[in-house]
Amino acid sequence: MQLLKTIENANLKPNIEKKIIDIFSTKSIDFEHRFLELTEDDLENLSKINSLIIENMDFLMDKFYDHLLEFKETKDIMLEKPGLAEHLRKVHTSYFKELFSLNYDDNYLALRFNTGLTHLNVNIPFNVFMGSYSYFLSLVIYFIKDELPKRGFSHKEILNIVNSIQKIINLDITLVIRAYYSKEMSEKEKLSDDFIKRLSRIAEFRDEDTGSHIERMSYYCMTIARHLGFDYDFQMDILEASPMHDIGKISIPDYVLLKPAKLTDDEFEIMKTHTIKGYEILSGSDSKIMKFGAEIALSHHERYDGYGYPNRLKGEDIPISGRICIISDVFDALTNKRIYKPAYSVEESINIMKNEMGVGKYFDPAVFDAFTKGFDDIMTIKNHYKGSIR
Structure with a gap:
């Protein structure tokens, strides 16, 4: 699970969390799908590639961490303490595997929101979080476009799958944006x-x-x-x-x-x-x-x-x-x-x-x-x- 990965002096502000989670958390998962435009077709598209992504997560994480270590801001965070980079990699691997788990329920939404709140509370700049996430998205899409033709997928099928991947990642990013703009408490x-x-x-x-x-x-x-x-x-x-x-x-x-x-x-x-x-x-x-x-x-x-x-x-x-x-x-x-x-x-x-x-x-x-x-x-x-x- 992804909650509480790189916390130091964190304060999750539970009252604000609950208020904002209530925006996303309803009695019916169907509302969440409509709100974020995640349809049954999207879930079917994701089901076609989720195993492929999860099986190749180590390869994707190699590329992802090579990229993060090229930039001083992310490199300084990861190398701050001995063993932190290795541990963060394990946690991020779990995080991104869960992204393709096809289980997008209330608890999933709450946990993804908390991830953004955690980054906020340890003062990771929004642009760093978004830049890193955008790069991971590009890695996944390039990987999918390279692999799926070898497996007999048509060009139209691949475009539909890529669109569904972008939607589920947009769900994550939406929650993160909410977290970064949830600072104020009475x-x-x-x-x-x-x-x-x-x-x-x-x-x-x-x-x-x-x-x-x-x-x-x-x-x-x-x-x-x-x-x-x-x-x-x-x-x-x-x-x-x-x-x-x-x-x-x-x-x-x-x-x-x-x-x-x-x-x-x-x-x-x-x-x-x-x-x-x-x-x-x-x-x-x-x-x-x-x-x-x-x-x-x-x-x-x-x-x-x-x-x-x-x-x-x-x-x-x-x-x-x-x-x-x-x-x-x-x-x-x-x-x-x-x-x-x-x-x-x-x-x-x-x-x-x-x-x-x-x-x-x-x-x-x-x-x-x-x-x-x-x-x-x-x-x-x-x-x-x-x-x-x-």
């Missing part, structure tokens, strides 16, 4: 969004080792939710609410919270109260996101086998938000330095989660499977939210 929305983010940081400021923990884990949560099949609204809700999971730690004394060694039994009992305190702080609000945050704060340490805390809930009695957040929280805690432990490698962390903690013990197997399926995005998020961004 002052009330800005204030609400800023308040939630600042509230989420209160506990983090007391723990110098957490760095960008809340950014990483919240995007992990959204990625897992997407791979579980949840709709766009749920994905945005968990992105906004999950940063508040540890707000209750403001009630934990420093000698417990900042202890550079294993907690005693009594100290651990004190630490466990942060779940209840977080719930108490957030649950009285009329805000949908605050209430969702309260649910997460209370449940993100419950274990699938029923041996978690504070309520020893088991299996599906644990809210799905809690079952998602425990995986996100644990993975981030393991792979980053904390006052009481060093950072483990990704491989060590996954081994601990699978074999020492246990899928089916700590973690819901279905949710862990979604975490695994979204691991490319998880690693992108991890790599781009390194250190503190306070």
Whole structure:
């Protein structure tokens, strides 16, 4: 999936996203096809070449990346960090394969919109995005015009296919344009969004080792939710609410919270109260996101086998938000330095989660499977939210 590829200091502005996605997202996919003039004939045309494009995506990506590396602006972005160009190539490959997946539903439209918003938020100029996309379009069209005559397609058939390719790419570009021109939010929305983010940081400021923990884990949560099949609204809700999971730690004394060694039994009992305190702080609000945050704060340490805390809930009695957040929280805690432990490698962390903690013990197997399926995005998020961004 293409969401969240090159994010650093990103803020997806969920309220604005939802407003603009509502323009495109309707109860009927037929409306989307009419609005963007994508017809059944177009879908049939695309079905004739989608396998060919996907099978030759590596060849197309070789050409695409050779082109991007010729220009200083795109070259500087890709070579900013070791391994970034290789990872971006994997993500772009997935992105363009999905372009020809023939599954142009509401979720597809939302994800494509988010791609444009992501580029906007990391300050990639609109002309750079459009120039790169236009070049990819030309690559595909030249490839199609070269290959299809060898496969017996008539000149008229090829022109119809090229026209349909241009239409589906125009759908993408339309959403990207909407994203680039969706900057403005009302002052009330800005204030609400800023308040939630600042509230989420209160506990983090007391723990110098957490760095960008809340950014990483919240995007992990959204990625897992997407791979579980949840709709766009749920994905945005968990992105906004999950940063508040540890707000209750403001009630934990420093000698417990900042202890550079294993907690005693009594100290651990004190630490466990942060779940209840977080719930108490957030649950009285009329805000949908605050209430969702309260649910997460209370449940993100419950274990699938029923041996978690504070309520020893088991299996599906644990809210799905809690079952998602425990995986996100644990993975981030393991792979980053904390006052009481060093950072483990990704491989060590996954081994601990699978074999020492246990899928089916700590973690819901279905949710862990979604975490695994979204691991490319998880690693992108991890790599781009390194250190503190306070």
